[in-house]
Amino acid sequence: MAEGPFCVWCGAARATHPDRPCRRQLDPPRFCPTCGRRLRVKVHPAGWDASCRDHGRLPADAC
């Protein structure tokens, strides 16, 4: 799991993250763990690539 102040699944700040699951089965990460912005996610047949405008590429093993 990518560690950072923001949840990669819902974008909520970890400090105030609602106490309920937000990760959906078979979804790639959608939010930058560093700034909480939506990631640019390319889903291709055998994988995915996610990157933040400001914080670069999210490692594929981050989630």
Next chain:
Amino acid sequence: MPDVPVAFTPNPRQAQPERPQLSPEEARRVLRAAEVALLDERRQLSADELSALADVPDSSVPALAALAHEVRLAWCGDTVEVEGILSAKTGGCPEDCHFCSQSAKFESPVQAMPFLDTADVVAAAKETAALGASEFCIVLAIRGPDERTMQRILELVPIVQEEAGINVAVSAGIVTDEQARRLAEGGVHRYNHNLETAESFFPNVVTTHSWAERFDTCQLVRRHGMELCCGVLLGMGETVEQRLELLGQLRAVEPDEVPVNFLNPRPGTPFAGRPLVEPLEAIRWIALFRLALPSVILRYAGGREVTLRELQALGLTSGINALIVGNYLTTLGRSPDEDLQMLEDLHMPIGALSKAF
């Protein structure tokens, strides 16, 4: 933290007491009649025959599935067609399809992205070919192609064909007669345009274009000689009657391929809170689609993993003869290795298919 829990929708028949299930004896009788029609007389079932089959009790769904499998083998053979898909232009779509996370009308976690570079598309096509697939579909989240998009598609298709050695399909929304002609001449093997749901239910799903516009595009695809891939999405709140209506409407557009999607509710969309189709109900409808459309390529598509879970192999013995391998447009699939192992275990060879006539 665990995954978001899923909820299954009850069989829509429970909300429709006017459609009681058949008794086991009645179910055996309608199944026998369907077997004679499809396997001995080799004719399509009537709307009334399909309606009766939709009402077999849950205990008869395995028998319904077994018949659908026999029909698939008799009409199409044992080959399974494998396809990969790629969202080459993601999000920012002006349409309001209530199930879709790529509509600009909804607050979705999916970030819009412009048309991918040629190198990205070719790389995805090569990935697909390496998985044994014979078809690769380039999908764009748009209402329909403008001239710039048409030129990009027409530029990409021969490059992908040549570099990946794979048939190229395209899904680029509503097209004009002229655009359909150019796509066909440009080497597009198959064009995807889904009806999604019955005409009578469509206004509950989309308000920015009409069902008739979709139907018209499907007809243009066929008229210009491309294979028509025309899919459905089950689990949006449609009734049994509306699913049967959809089967009749699919017959009218004469698709070569029908991808069967099950709603995987997407956060931020109007259908985010809808429950999933129950697994046994999904098997019932896969079987009914095969019995209604005995010669089509019936493809497992989005939502199968979350809907069917451990029953995914059962779909392939209930009428399915094609699948999307790997990931979908914005969501992930299960590992290609699991699907390829499933086909090997079922002794189903992989190959390219065309509609059996």
